[in-house]
């Protein structure tokens with residue numbers, strides 16, 4: 001199917017129709033329709049690219065049976081059961097109903113779904129791919145399970161409001177290939193903007209929860225549990241410790257992926273780490289359940305697309321004063337400099353490196369410079385665990401939120417964050433002690 005997608009992109013706007021019709025006739029004559037098993041396999045791959053499993057599986061629950069609570073500023077929404085159970089799942093849904101849910105956010109009974117389900121991204125998915133995802137979901141074992149009722153205060157409890165929200169923020173429509181770009185770029189754009197729903201976390205939202213398109217992929221905020229430990233590459237979260245996390249700037253801004261090559265981005269998506277960073281927060285789950293299973297061609301295509309995004313970053317308007325920098329430098333020297341070095345360049349994983357000191361660079365680092373410092377603060381307080389431990393993985397970084405009065409107070413953590421955000425050419429808005437208090 002990739003082949004066909006590529007062909008259509010190369011063909012460009014005018015020839016698209018011709019190719020499509022021509023291709024169809026050809027397909028009927030020469031190649032038999034894909035057997036059911038191949039269609040299901042393709043649907044599984046696409047559902048993996050869409051990471052349906054992460055949201056539609058609750059801790060210790062059956063896969064795809066739903067019930068995972070998603071905390072939003074508008075209340076708690078529980079994910080639906082999307083196994084083919086007829087009573088509690090989507091066993092009675094037609095393919096058209098699934099397509100409508102993924103594209104317009106409307107359920108089988110005509111009621112509106114909340115955009116915590118990333119249909120504003122999935123609307124870009126082609127008919128062909130929805131067809132395969134439908135076949136895959138239908139092939140799953142039906143599980144009888146009713147997720148809990150949403151906890152949404154009035155007026156957000158009124159699903160009808162989403163009709164207005166959709167008018168304001170939903171840009172319904174399939175991905176339109178850009179004929180001036182390569183097939184690889186178009187494949188990457190299709191995955192990043194569509195099934196990958198990267199913007200759901202990486203784009204800032206307005207007060208009504210709509211994505212701010214002028215700042216697309218420049219970094220957003222998301223609520224998730226703090227990672228407690230990792231067992232057999234399964235991330236274990238502290239369910240009662242839901243905290244804000246900031247998803248970094250993915251444009252080629254110096255505060256974003258400016259310092260990353262296409263190869264480094266692709267390696268991060270494929271393995272969860274590269275020479276510059278490791279996935280330790282909510283991104284670890286995306287890599288573990290989704291991007292690591294994508295083909296090398298697909299992760300590379302995504303990287304090519306991301307690398308082509310023009311540099312955009314939210315403005316920096318609260319600059320840091322000399323007092324903060326001085327306090328921060330002391331804290332950095334005591335707690336961080338041993339591993340990340342006074343230069344902020346980190347200690348690369350070379351064969352003769354001290355394994356207790358290896359660490360990624362903080363210079364040009366997107367987590368350090370993110371507009372919202374939430375992830376940086378989580379990292380300082382709670383440390384970092386990587387989910388996928390192959391020989392290129394970083395070791396665990398310790399957290400510094402210690403009991404017995406030995407930990408850092410909010411002032412010190414803020415000064416430290418300000419120091420790393422504004423040293424070695426890094427840039428970031430001033431962090432206040434109250435920003436740290438929110439993450440405790």
Ligand code: HEC
Nearest residue numbers: 050051052055077078079080082101107113114116117118
């Ligand atoms: C970021 C989390 C998230 C991801 C990823 C996600 N979903 Fe969902 N999904 C939800 C939530 C939350 C709901 C319930 C929305 C509501 O109650 O309004 C939902 C609802 C649905 C529904 C409606 C079910 C019903 O009974 O009304 C379908 C169908 C669905 N999702 C399919 C999918 C598919 C297919 C994928 C992967 C391509 C997917 N979802 C990925 C969060 C997610």
Ligand code: HEC
Nearest residue numbers: 277278280335336339358359367384385386394395396397
């Ligand atoms: C014992 C060595 C060590 C110390 C001390 C240490 N770090 Fe780290 N740091 C690491 C390692 C290892 C990683 C990679 C962890 C991972 O990806 O799971 C890391 C990752 C990071 C990252 C994320 C990089 C990325 O994008 O993935 C930041 C930011 C960071 N450290 C900042 C700090 C700060 C600030 C301090 C001082 C409070 C500190 N570190 C102290 C070893 C250390």
Ligand code: HEC
Nearest residue numbers: 196198201245246247248277279280281282283284366367
């Ligand atoms: C559920 C929310 C979520 C989704 C969806 C998501 N991300 Fe992330 N991403 C994050 C967060 C939070 C971080 C910060 C670091 C972490 O969690 O490990 C991050 C970090 C990153 C980083 C940089 C890491 C660093 O250390 O500097 C890259 C690259 C990235 N994401 C790419 C993507 C791409 C590409 C997609 C779409 C396929 C995507 N993300 C989807 C939440 C998300």
